[in-house]
Every structure is written in structure tokens, then in C-alpha cells.
Amino acid sequence: MSKLKQTIKIITPDTTISTQDRGLNYGDGFFTTASVVNSVVEHWDLHKARLEECAQRLFFPELDLTAIEREVNHAISDTQTGISKIVITRGAGGRGYGLPDTPSIQVLISIMPAVSHYKSWQQQGVSLAVSDVKLAHQPLLAGLKTLNRLEQVLIKKQMSSLECDDVVVLDYDNNVIECSAANLFAIKDGQVMSPKLDRCGITGVYLSALCDKLAIEFKAIQLDELLAMDAVFMCNSLMGVVPVARIADTQFDIECSKALLAAQFAKESV
Numbered sequence: 001m002s003k004l005k006q007t008i009k010i011i012t013p014d015t016t017i018s019t020q021d022r023g024l025n026y027g028d029g030f031f032t033t034a035s036v037v038n039s040v041v042e043h044w045d046l047h048k049a050r051l052e053e054c055a056q057r058l059f060f061p062e063l064d065l066t067a068i069e070r071e072v073n074h075a076i077s078d079t080q081t082g083i084s085k086i087v088i089t090r091g092a093g094g095r096g097y098g099l100p101d102t103p104s105i106q107v108l109i110s111i112m113p114a115v116s117h118y119k120s121w122q123q124q125g126v127s128l129a130v131s132d133v134k135l136a137h138q139p140l141l142a143g144l145k146t147l148n149r150l151e152q153v154l155i156k157k158q159m160s161s162l163e164c165d166d167v168v169v170l171d172y173d174n175n176v177i178e179c180s181a182a183n184l185f186a187i188k189d190g191q192v193m194s195p196k197l198d199r200c201g202i203t204g205v206y207l208s209a210l211c212d213k214l215a216i217e218f219k220a221i222q223l224d225e226l227l228a229m230d231a232v233f234m235c236n237s238l239m240g241v242v243p244v245a246r247i248a249d250t251q252f253d254i255e256c257s258k259a260l261l262a263a264q265f266a267k268e269s270v
Contacts, residue, residue, distance in 0.1 A: 005091075005102070005103075005104045005105065006063065006064050006067065006104075006105040006107060007091075007104065007105070007106055007107065008067060008068060008071045008107040008109065009106070009107065009108050009109065010071060010074070010075045010109045010110075010111075011108055011109060011110040011111075015108075017106065017108070018091075018092045020092035020093075021089055021091060021092050021106060022089055022090045022091065022092065022093070022094065022100075023087065023088075023089025023090065023091075023106070023147050024089075026097060027146060027147040027148040027149075028058075028089060028090045028147070029087060029088050029089035029090060029106075029146070029147045030051070030054035030055075030058065030087075030088055030144060030145055030146045030147060031085060031086060031087040031088065031145055031147065032047045032050050032051060032085070032086050032145060032205065033083060033084070033085045033086075033237060033238065034047050034083070034084045034085075034086075034205070034237055035083060035084075035114070035237050035238050036076050036079050036080075036081065036082045036083060036084050036111070036114075037080075037081055038080060038081075039076050039077055039078070039079055039080060040076075041072060041073075041076065041084055042237065043205050043206070043208075043209050043237060044069070046205045046208050046209055047086070047205055047237075048065050048069070049208075050145065050203075050205055051063060051065065051068075051086070051088065052065070053143075053144070054088075054144050054145065054146070055088070057140075057144060058144070058146070059099070060088070060090060060103070060105065061103060061105065063088070063105065063107075068086065068107055068109075071107075071109055072084055072086065072109055075109050075111050076111060079111055081114045082111055082112060082113055082114050083111070083112040083113070083114060083115070083238060084109065084110070084111055084112075085109070085110040085111075085112065086107065086108070086109055087107070087108040087109075087110070087147070088105060088106070088107050088108075089105070089106045089108075089147070090103045090104075090105065090106075091103055091104035091105055091106045092104065114238075115238055115239070118238060118239040118240070118242070121165065121239060121242045122239070122240060122241070122242055122243075124245070124254070125242070125243040125244060125245030125246075125252070125254035125257075126164075126165035126166060126234065126242055126243075126244055126245060126246075127163075127164045127165050127244075127245055127246040128164055128165065128166050128167055128168050128179070128234075128244055128246065128247045128248075129159070129162045129163075129164040129167050129168070129247075129248060130167060130168045130170070130223065130247070130248055131155050131158060131159065131167040131168065131169045131170070131180070132158055133151065133154045133155045133158050133169070134169070134170050134171055134172050134174075135151055135169060135170070135171045135172070135177055135200040135201065136151070136171075136172065136200065137171060137172065137199040137200050138199070138200060139198060139199050141200075142197055142198055142199050142200050142201060143197050143198075143201065143202060143203040144202070144203075145202050152180060152181065155167060155169060155180045156180055159180060166179045166180050166181075166182065166234065167179060167180055168184070168223070168226065168247060170223065171199065171200050171201075174222060174223060175195065175196075175220050175221060175222060176195045176221045176222065176223055176225075176226050177195050177197065177200060177201040178195065178197075178201045178202065179234050181236060182204065182234040182235055182236040182239065182242075183195075183201075183202070183203075183204040183206070183207040183234065183235055183236065184226075184232065184233070184234055184235075185207065185210070185216060185232075185233055185235065186221075186226060186229035186230075186231060186232045186233065187229060187230050187231040187257075187260045187261065187264065188228070188229045188230050189230070190264075191217060192214050192215060192216045192217065192264055193216065193217045193218070193219055193221065194207065194216050194217075194218055194219075195218070195219075195220070195221050196218045196219055196220055197218070204235065204236050204237065205236075205237045206235045206236050206237045206240065206241075207235055207236075210235065210241075213265060213268055213269075214264055214265065214268055215268060226247065227247060227248075227250045229252075230256075230257075230260060231243065231244075231252060231256065231257035231260045231261065232244040232247065232252060232257070233257070233261065241261070243257040243258060243261075244257070
């Protein structure tokens with residue numbers, strides 16, 4: 001499919017979007033959320049790669065990423081620390097679920113304040129429960145950050161009744177997949193590992209960045225295996241790496257966890 005029309009909007013209180021937009025009606029789109037530090041988007045190359053992969057796998061036309069990058073940089077020029085969210089939809093058009101012959105890609109850029117409590121999480125660790133809401137398998141969408149996030153909405157709703165900072169989310173085979181809005185990785189006997197995301201879940205940008213610094217093995221992990229790890233961490237682009245202090249009734253020594261992770265970084269940097 002050739003490159004077609006692309007409209008970029010920096011979101012303000014006066015921004016409007018068509019009620020016929022396919023992102024609004026069908027979740028026909030994708031997004032990425034990035035940390036802004038000193039007016040620079042962290043891991044921008046990986047965020048661009050995510051947008052490219054989503055566009056290709058969802059049969060969007062080729063994105064004009066140069067124009068998107070220019071507008072993002074303009075939007076964050078006065079932001080020392082914050083969050084940039086880029087939402088991309090297929091725009092309005094098509095009959096029902098059918099794709100429009102000439103899609104009009106909509107790019108919506110939002111700038112938001114940074115999340116204040118992540119720094120304390122990094123120092124003190126987090127407490128995780130296990131979610132009763134499980135993820136369905138759909139390999140065609142696995143790894144992608146699409147606009148279809150109703151599973152996560154239900155996960156957050158159930159989480160609100162629990163005494164925890166976040167939850168471990170499983171699939172219907174009871175494999176560990178992720179947290180409500182972050183990836184998981186763990187250390188066992190000197191090996192770093194993370195759940196396979198080939199049937200469901202989201203491949204996070206921060207996890208991808210860690211793969212450049214750590215030798216991470218992606219494998220099926222059951223809950224009992226996760227609980228037996230020497231250290232467990234959650235991560236995403238906004239929180240960075242956060243040690244897990246507790247999962248259900250299992251405790252982890254976060255100072256030991258931090259030391260184990262530091263040793264892994266030191267080993268891989270040699």
C-alpha cells in the first residue's frame with residue numbers, strides 16, 4: 001500500500017476528531033507512550049520502530065515518521081520532564097469494518113506531566129497481586145500496542161479492589177505475560193529471562209532497550225516459576241526498571257534484587 005494522506009494534530013483542549021474515526025469506532029489504530037527528559041524523547045528510535053511495526057502488521061500505509069518526529073519535537077520543546085503520547089488511527093472511512101480505499105491517517109500527539117510516584121517505586125519496590133483477568137491469545141496482534149485495550153481496562157478495574165501497586169497478568173494457559181501496563185523480567189541462577197509474547201501481551205520499548213544491554217531469554221514462565229525467581233522486576237518507558245518486593249505471599253529482597261541486576265549489567269558491559 002502506498003503512502004497516503006497523514007494529518008498530525010498536537011492535542012489541545014480545542015482539538016476535535018471525527019465521530020466517524022475508525023480508532024474511535026473500532027480501535028483501528030495503535031499508540032506509543034514515551035518519557036521526555038530535557039526536551040528529548042527517550043528511546044525515540046525504538047518508539048519509531050514500534051510505530052513502523054504496528055503500521056506494517058495492521059496494513060496501514062507507510063507513515064511519514066520524519067514529519068511525526070518534527071511535530072513531536074516541536075510539542076516537547078518547552079517540556080523538561082514529561083510524557084509524550086502518540087496515537088495513530090486509520091481515520092474515517094470504509095463501510096463497517098471494511099478498510100477505506102484511501103485512508104486518511106490521523107496522528108494525535110499529547111504532552112502530559114510525568115508520573116511522580118515512579119521514583120519511589122524504583123527505590124522501595126512494588127507489591128503485586130495476581131489478576132483474575134486473563135489475556136486471550138491472538139498471535140496476529142501479539143506484541144503490538146493497539147488501541148484495543150479493553151482487557152487492560154478490566155484488569156485495572158479488578159485491581160482497584162486489591163491491596164497492591166500492580167498485578168501479574170496470566171494468559172489462559174496460566175503463563176505469566178506481563179503487568180497491567182508494564183513488562184516483567186526476572187533473574188534466576190544468573191540468567192535473565194522474560195515471558196514470551198508471541199500469543200498475547202505487549203512488547204515494551206523499555207524491554208527492547210534492555211535487550212541491547214542484557215542477554216534476556218524469552219520463554220514460557222508459569223506463576224510458580226516466577227515466584228521461585230531470585231529477583232523480579234517490572235519495566236516500561238515511563239517507570240524504567242522497578243524491583244518487585246512482593247508477589248501475593250512471596251517476598252523478594254529488593255536490595256538483593258538490585259545487586260543481582262547491577263551484576264548482570266556489569267557482566268554484559270565487559
